[in-house]
Amino acid sequence: MATQVTVTDTANAQRTSSFLRIAIALQTLTIFLQAVSAGLLPTSSYGAMLHDVGARVMYGASMLYVLAAVLAWKPGGGSPRPVWHATGFLVLASAQVVLGIAHVPSVHLPLGVLMFGLSVLALARR
Secondary structure (H helix, E strand, C coil): CHHHHHHHHHHHHHHHHHHHHHHHHHHEEEEEHHHCCCCCCHHHHCHHHHHHHHHHHHHHHHHHHHHHHHHHHHHCCCHHHHHHHHHHHHHHHHHHHHHHHCHHHHHHHHHHHHHHHHHHHHHHHH
């Protein structure tokens, strides 16, 4: 019976770890797509709409990353470090939204590049 619980616990840990990896990959992809849609802003009529919709999706992906990090940490009692990383990304995403709405590209653009780099780093570490 004890072996069965261990196998089940291992399967659950792998599942939550996979969910965390998928959440980070989704966040990384949405940040990259935001860079692509930002490049379309001056050249197409639909660039602004794509960037606006993409911002909402990217913010949702950051919230999903927090949820996945909590689910990976809480049941298994592992390190809370991924939760802190995910929360940091959510804070950066919130700053990005505020800076984008305020039209402050001098900070908005470098912050986006930083977020993409950090997200790729988080994905590589997982």
